[in-house]
Amino acid sequence: MTDPHLDTRAFAKSIRKHALRMVHRANTSHIGTCLSMADLLAALYTQVLNIDPAQPAWAARDRLILSKGHGAAILYAALAERGFFPPDWLETFSQDGSLLTGHVNHRVPGIDFSTGSLGHGLSVACGMAIAARRDAAAYRVFALLSDGELDEGSTWEPILFAPQYRLDNLVAIVDFNKIQSFGTVAEVLELQPLADKWRACRWAVREIDGHDHTQIAAALRDLPFEPGKPSVIIAHTVKGKGVSYMEGQLAWHYKAPNAQQLAQALAEVDAAP
Template identity: 50%
Template sequence: MERPDVKVLQEKSRELRKTVLKMLANAGSGHTGGSLSLIEILVSLYMYKLRHDPKNPKWEGRDRLVLSKGHGCSALYAVLSEVGYFPKSELMTFRKFGTRLQGHPQLGLPGVEASTGSLGQGLSIANGMALAMRIDKSDARVYCVMGDGELNEGQVWEAAMTAAHYKLGSMCGIVDFNKIQIDGWCKDTMNMEPLGDKWRSFGWNVLECDGHDFGQLMNALDDAADFEGAPSVILAHTIKGKGVSFMENDAKWHGIAPKQDELEKALREIDGQGR
């Protein structure tokens, strides 16, 4: 698969960050920090690695992506519309009454593979998809994007055992490893380190990368796809609130949206990054 130009992806990411901030500000609520940390992960999937067809979202041979950290959905929606799953004009309905762009992802919006939001369930759902496709001898892959705070949930580790037990080489977990959860730093709220060792001890092929560096992300996704006989997980080191200095690494921005003046300041800052 030919790799897209990293500069193009970076420019797209800046635009998507701005779109996400506008969606959140327009909604007046939502999850800012964990959406901004996700952008490059989702862009590298939807614009590079995933085998999919936005014009035929139910195509049986497609790779599946489950956003287990459903609260990051503003980033998912922005990326899905960018690649053509639904019109961009719908983005500003995010979180509004009657919208398909619900506060947490819901089945029914093209491109959304599963309703998520109650943390810890996505990896199990993804395993079920992968096992079902194994029966059907499909070569499609399944990706599951999780938050690091989400890994506190015991069910994630039940699912980790299952994927390893069934040697699900078609499974690739990606952790948006931004080190912050609602109550503060993950290490202070519930220490999960050594995280890589945990996954390794559960039988997973563990890859680590800078989750904002497209070269590293694409390498990790390729390496995961080439690895056979066991599931892979990419610990993508990210920055919560990435791209906006006053949002970065601040737990406060987990569950709030920017006000108008904050939005304008944030947009100016992102515009400055492209020059």
Template identity: 40%
Template sequence: MVDDALVKKLERITLQLRYDVVQMIGVGKAGHLGGSSSLAELMAVLYFYVMKIDSSNPTAAWRDYLLLSKGHAALIQYAALCELGFFPRSELHRVKSLEGLLQGHPDLSIPGIEAVTGSLGQGLSISLGIALACRLDQKKNHIYVVMGDGEQSEGQLWEAAMAASNFKVDNLTAFLDWNKVQATGATKDIFSVPDLGRKWASFGWEVFESPGHDIRSIIETIEKAKAVKGKPSIVILDTVKGKGFSFAEHNAAFHNGIMDQATYEQALKELDQKKRELNA
């Protein structure tokens, strides 16, 4: 049973991550709001509850790994790592700047980042390599990787899917951020990859599904996925692109959109409203 206090705590963290993302993007600059906010709940659950990590020792031998194969959602990962103390808050305010630590896509120079991702389709393969290395060393680390639904059209992902099941890797849990919108429109219109659950199952994976913004459900599903032995598991998260922001939800324009002053203020207002609801 997942207790209510834990859910409440993770909901507050989720809210804070969304605040961080909005502030990182700011006014007049492009930023991946849509695909970052669809992952806010998952990041809160993984980083603040499920994963074994230590911000004072980012490369601890016993740590769990989290890779964003959909590297363009880096902002939500940076927000989580910052809240955990992997780097100072000042870095969030100069993300993507020449002077800053935080690159436009995940980079190994950043504490807590485990791989270079951003060229889509590669993260699952890298995760598989880490999983195989940990298994060879008989280590207990668990590897988590997050893919996008637009990314499902990358052929390399399916090579990796076959390889992971061939090697019966069970220290790897993949997530599919099924937010149904990609850079230039709805995935069903741009390049439809239907029956994702059946596809992954036929590639030898144990497939789970969960609402992607329901913290209790995400936790319970991860527990089930991690209990699978002898094969890799995937959790398909039914999410909303741009979740939490009325102007960005389901809207491809905010895949990597620019907020003007009014939109920025509206984003903060909607988060403030959510905060009042959580405190009520």
């Protein structure tokens, strides 16, 4: 169930701030990837996903697989904001003994699949989408992928497979921030023209600005883009979006902000429109 009182922009700010505090506290990596998908996750969790925080395993729920599982912090933040578990759990992120591990853990309420080893999420999402078909269930399956995962052959197998089975209950979203862990996409393994590649594999494709709330909402509202075809949203994003000194900077794949950097980051997120 979506909650009509949730404000997507406020939600995006809130989860950005949680993620910044979490990686600072844990002195851990991956803030850049969290910030690049913040607006996409905010739209999904406030406007789109048919979920019930009181029943995380509700059989009819929409499924979401964060295939880029190193972005766990901001997904946990979104789940806490939606009421799947108390927000003070976020303070344990990436600490010994915590459920909130540094990569996505399915033991956390609201998580459908553990991820972190890149390149598997879309195959699992395909399986869930087929299961929905066979059970005549109406839920949809969303897989949020990184551009780095599109360098892996294991991601292209479900890209070929899903159209064959006319899985129009399956939605892939590519967080196309054009930076990986050791270089840009263009340097490591060029993906462009990316939309043409998905189209050639028989997906219905929409390209959007992944930080423009109007474009994100419109794309998610129009799903499926074509009956009988899986849909992919290629979201052009900026790694580190919302924090000036992190935006487009490779180093923030790994670095954690210190106390002073955290204070500046939180202030910038607060000051954004």
